[in-house]
Amino acid sequence: MRTTKSEMTKSPLFISVVIATFNRAEHLEKCLVTLDLQSCDRDSFEVIVVNDGSTDNTDEVLKSFANRCSINFRTAHHENRGVSYSRNVGISLSRGEFILFTDDDCRLPASWISQCIGHIEHLSSDVIGIGGPLDSIVEEGSRFAAEFVKYIDEFNHIPTLGRFRIRPVHVKNLTVKDVVPYLRTSNALFRKRMLIEVKGFDEVFRRPGGEDPDICFRLLALGGRFEFDTSLVVRHVCRATLAAYFKTLANYVGGEYLCRKNRRLYPFKALRLNYEYIPLQKICSSILALIGYPGAVVKASALHGHGLGHAMIFPLLVAISKKYALWIAMKCQLDEWRKAVACYQQKTN
Template sequence: MVFTASPALSIVIPAYNESARIGHALDEVLACVAARQWNAEVLVVNDGSSDQTAEIVRGYARQHPELRLIENDGNRGKGYSVRHGMLKARGEIVMFTDADLSAPIIEAESLMAAIQGGADVAIGSRWLDRSRQTMHQPLYRRFFGRCFNGVTRLIMRLPFADTQCGFKAFRRSVAHTIFQLQRIERWGFDPELLFIALKRGYRVVEVPVTWGHDERTRISYLRDGMKMLEELACIRWWSLTGVYDKPVRELTPSVPAVKS
């Protein structure tokens, strides 16, 4: 018999005022973990919510020991929340997904397969196979999203069809390096993660995933898009000044399996 002290997979879910959606998300994620018999932990990072998000997660955690609640010290942003959770994760593969589960959690198997096949980072893509989009964005969102993605690819020299999909997985050792170097704490952190990954020589694989638009998304392409463009300039500057070349803390080894 084998007892694994550390999980094979960590699923990080950033959450800010998600009381309307977090219960459904946890039902789906925990049911999938059980049905697929994943050796997994689930980490919800509460980003200073003013609603019942934390209380709901604590209620689920009392029934599900594989679930942990992590608290930010106030509202710090999605990028900070993802980094906080990923650096707390103990799995050999660590991933993050949005609380709306626009990409069904079963799609984690595609990301895991890519990493088990040799990738260091696997990123979900809405655009590699558009037939897998179950609910399309409104036309104006598609237009602004594609424009921003094109500008991001040009400025960052990122060869990916979809840089912004909130469904990404990493080898734990790779995540430990990338997220220590990450500096952007709000919406524009995704291109930074990919930029760091390529700069550090990691292999990044883009994987098509099933995806459905959620009308309750909070991002504003005009307001947040302008901020993201400013952040892209910061990424280039940080790269030129050696920020992403700095050494990082060593990874604490995971607890190995114990056989009996």
């Protein structure tokens, strides 16, 4: 591990900011600049970047930033082991009582850490973690894909706990009665001791997708709750291409199947049911998207101001994405069945 000037500081740190990065040097540099511009006391936080075996110029970016930054800054480097392993390395190296996660493609407002410190100073003992919404921004890609990203507004739909499943609620409609069962680690703070108690992230999650719900559900099983601050906003850079959108969707569905293996560790029935019948959920979602297509076109045109062309195409792309998610789910399900059959045959032979 390479360390920087952070070792000069001896005062206790409130917060350790942990960022796992892989081959996103350009985005990472912009993210780090926003951390160097934080308005809070420099001795109140440290930043740890874990380089997950990047093959681009990430190492040079980290060296350059370490030489010019004014914050407590450390780095760790290892061969590519995945996002969960990298975050666990960050947790193990941290000196803060609280761990604040963000991603290398995020832009942090100057008040971000100050807001988190404000929460910590008035934190109820039953609060495990605090999160906030993500504001999607587009810096590259086609204009059409950028408009589609804004249309789906994915990150402003916050997961809430329903009676039988997790249901997304737009951040504008979120109420104090809504129970948020997991936080997105692009913008989330946790008590370090509780992360250690659940043994950190499950390292079977190598790619982003599923690792956030899994660790949060296991944290909830310890007892406690999450707080969600709608004003704790982080900007998240999206790659505005349809290929990137569908690739991310495939990762998320694959992540659901990895969560399914841990579902018996999850504390609420609705959480366990959410991963019990994944293909059936995808079938229902696909059917509802087709049935709701005419209404979605009207809504996109009349309420969101899209032109007729986009108003017709965007809901259609959503319907297609639901079909694609179903196909990925069936593929994962077949793989699961094949493994179960192979395991059974091995035991009987």
